[in-house]
Amino acid sequence: MIIRPEQCAERGVTEKGEPPRKLEDNDMIRTTIIAVMLAGASAVPSFSASMAMMKCDNDSMTKVQSQVDAMTDAAKKKTAMKSLAMAQTDMKAHKMKSCATHMNNAMKSTM
Numbered sequence: 618m619i620i621r622p623e624q625c626a627e628r629g630v631t632e633k634g635e636p637p638r639k640l641e642d643n644d645m646i647r648t649t650i651i652a653v654m655l656a657g658a659s660a661v662p663s664f665s666a667s668m669a670m671m672k673c674d675n676d677s678m679t680k681v682q683s684q685v686d687a688m689t690d691a692a693k694k695k696t697a698m699k700s701l702a703m704a705q706t707d708m709k710a711h712k713m714k715s716c717a718t719h720m721n722n723a724m725k726s727t728m
Contacts, residue, residue, distance in 0.1 A: 671724060673708050673716035681720055684727045697726035 671677050678701075685701055688694040704719035 671717055671720040673704065673713045673720060677720060678705065678708065681723050681727070685723060688727060693726050697723045700726060 671681070681697075681701060681704075685694060685697040688697065700719045700723035704716045704723060707713075707716035707719060
C-alpha cells in the first residue's frame with residue numbers, strides 16, 4: 618500500500634510508514650554528543666602537557682638541577698638526583714632521547 622504525503626499527517630507516520638521522531642529524542646542525542654565533545658576537549662590539554670619532553674641541553678639541565686637542589690623531601694631528592702645523573706651521562710654519550718626521558722623523570726620527582 619502506497620501512502621501519499623498528505624495521508625502521512627493523518628495517520629501519524631512518515632512517508633516510510635514509521636512513526637515520526639520526537640523532538641526529545643533529538644535533544645537527548647544532541648546533549649550526549651555535546652557532553653562527549655566537552656569531555657574529549659578537556660582531556661586534550663592534560664594529555665599534551667604530560668607528553669611534553671624536556672630538551673636535553675645545558676640550560677634545561679641547569680634548570681632541573683636548581684629545582685632538585687631546592688627540594689626538601691630527601692627520598693624524592695635522591696630519586697631526582699639519580700635521574701639527573703643518568704641524564705648527564707646520556708647527554709655526554711649523545712643519547713638525546715634517553716637523556717630527555719631521564720630529565721623528565723627528574724622533573725616529575727620535583728613535583
